[in-house]
Amino acid sequence: MLLIPCPWCGPRSEPEFQFGGEPATRPVPAAEVSDAAWGAYLYVRSNEKGPHRELWCHAGGCGQWFLMERDTVTHAVLRTHKPGAAA
Amino acid sequence: MRYSFLQLLKQGLSGQTGWPPAWRSPEPKRSYDAVIVGGGGHGLAAAYYLARVHGMRRVAVLERGWLGGGNTGRNTTIVRSNYFFPESARIYDFALRLYEGLSKELNFNIMLSQRGVLNLAHSEHDMELMARSVNAMLVNGIAVELLDAKQVRAEVPLLNFGPGARYPIHGGFVQRRGGIARHDAVAWGYARGADSLGVDIIQNCEVTGFRIEGGRVQGIETSRGAIAAGAVGLSVAGHSGVLAGLAGFRLPIQSYALQAMVSEPLKPMLNTVVMSPATGMYVSQSDKGELVFGGGLDLYPSYAQRGNLPVEQTVVAGLLEMFPAFRRLKLLRQWAGIVDVCWDYSPIIGPAPVDGMYLNCGWGTGGFKAIPAGGWLMAHLLATGRHHDISAPFDLSRFTTGRLIDEAAGAAIAH
Incomplete structure (x- = not known):
């Protein structure tokens, strides 16, 4: 069970949260994006073994999205921060 | 040694002291025609069919740990082919049909129990x-x-x-x-069968890098030295992304x-x-x-x-x-x-973005039931460089063309 520090609410237990995937930036302008680039945006992920950047949502709490760095081998939560805060 | 009732009787009378190891533990050679990374069911089956169906003998399987120590030994051993899409039904039923004849084919009881x-x-x-x-x-x-x-x-x-x-x-x-089958026996049976046809199964051998020249894979760096390879197959399940990273590409896999x-x-x-x-x-x-x-x-x-x-x-x-x-x-x-x-809960089988390298991955929660088919199709790719009809729809390119085989709903549950 993870103890996740929500940047708004403080430490809460894992079942309150929802994993939201790796952050990805949508390629633009749409008309100029190749099939390969669009496919990569939709489907390809870094899937890091070790420290991993992720979006999470405090779905059962404040409902806010935030960024988390988490180790995928040890499951240690390395840090969390609000979107837009210095990465 | 062929296992039989007579052999059992003979070994019993001599105090069970005459059984040879089921496979050798050879030192890796400097070069092979084909090297398969991953000594789970899929990798061992690929090696077996490479030797048996395609007549290739200079083949090695590299395993970081021990045979069947990953998902092959951790799954819940269910086999079935009740899939929604025609492409899926074809590949999973091909696997089930091979499973039905496997104990006899391998002379190794995989304890298949078709209990529904x-x-x-x-x-x-x-x-x-x-x-x-x-x-x-x-x-x-x-x-x-x-x-x-x-x-x-x-x-x-x-x-x-x-x-x-x-x-x-x-x-x-x-x-x-x-039904269900004995998961360890599937790995061991394929390992024994491949070994008897001359395949080198090398355990405790971690892949640390690939030698890629001109966009083509030439060999593998391992914890037990460099190995030259004509073709390389990756069957490493959850670590597919890690090996893809070593080879310089990324996959639509989590x-x-x-x-x-x-x-x-x-x-x-x-x-x-x-x-x-x-x-x-x-x-x-x-x-x-x-x-x-x-x-x-x-x-x-x-x-x-x-x-x-x-x-x-x-x-x-x-x-x-x-x-x-x-x-x-x-x-x-x-x-x-x-x-x-x-993303579509279907596997990726086919050429990797590096020439001479082939993928058999993305089976997600249901790889055990597919072992004979995954091995067969990987062997076909390694031997011919081309897709088998059954594997063609599962090519990596579907994540660019958008022609996914979306079994997320069809398969309904992890298994």
């Missing part, structure tokens, strides 16, 4: 969707039967048909040819922990495999008497081979809801494997 796989429906809406799936499977040539609640009760009377059932059972469907558990052993009382998408779990009884059960993926990507508590609680709660009689059982063991999940 029963999927439950818990509402009238479930029943309507299930009828649609069953129709699709029949069109795909897969024999399945739709059952009403009375028929389900006759088959598995222990299920919760009480008035207080949170998930009342409205019916289900069954694939009689589905690695998750999938957990399973067993209870203390009981006398025989469950003679089929039961799956319930609504309660998020599935269960069978092993030949040793333990209940073997599991459910969905853990909630976030992971490379840790252990499950997390919230999902374990969900799975156990689902089991007890479906079988109230199991309430007093003790849990014996719980574990997890790292599975490679594609």
Whole structure:
């Protein structure tokens, strides 16, 4: 069970949260994006073994999205921060 | 050595001292025509079919740990081919047909028990969707039967048909040819078969890099030295992304922990495999008497081979809801494997972005049932450099063309 520090609410237990995937930036302008680039945006992920950047949502709490760095081998939560805060 | 009743008798009379090892442990040679990374079921099957079907003998399997120590030894051993899309039905039924002849082919008892796989429906809406799936499977040539609640009760009377059932059972469907097999035996049988045809199986050999020149793979760097390779096949399940990273490309795959558990052993009382998408779990009884059960993926990507508590609680709660009689059982063991999940819950089989390198990955939660097919199709790729008809739809390019084979709904549950 993870103890996740929500940047708004403080430490809460894992079942309150929802994993939201790796952050990805949508390629633009749409008309100029190749099939390969669009496919990569939709489907390809870094899937890091070790420290991993992720979006999470405090779905059962404040409902806010935030960024988390988490180790995928040890499951240690390395840090969390609000979107837009210095990465 | 060929295993037989006479051999058993002979070895018994000589005190069981004359059995040779089932496979050798050779030192790696400097070069091979084909090298397969990953000594699980898929990799070992590929090596076996490379030698047996394609006559290639200069073949090696490299395994970082021990044979079948990853997902091959961690799954819940279910085999079935009840899939919605024609492409899926073809590949999984090809695997099931090979499984049906495998004990004889390998001269190694994989203990295939075709006790049927029963999927439950818990509402009238479930029943309507299930009828649609069953129709699709029949069109795909897969024999399945739709059952009403009375028929389900006759088959598995222990299920919760009480008035207080949170998930009342409205019916289900069954694939009689589905069932379970002994997972270790599948790995060991293929390993023994491949070894007897001259394949080198090299354990405790970690791949640390690839030698790629002019966009083509020339060899592999390992913890036991460099090995030149004419062709390289990757069958490493949850670590596919890590090896792809070493070779300089990325995959549309995420690695998750999938957990399973067993209870203390009981006398025989469950003679089929039961799956319930609504309660998020599935269960069978092993030949040793333990209940073997599991459910969905853990909630976030992971490379840790252990499950997390919230999902374990969900799975156990689902089991007890479906079988109230199991309430007093003790849990014996719980574990997890790292599975490679594609967005459409279908595998990736085909050439990698590096010439001479081939992928067999993305089986996600259902790789065990596909081992013979995955091995066969990988062997075809390594030997000919081209797709087999059955593997062509599963090419990596579908994530660019958008022609996904979306079994996320069809497969309905992790298994």
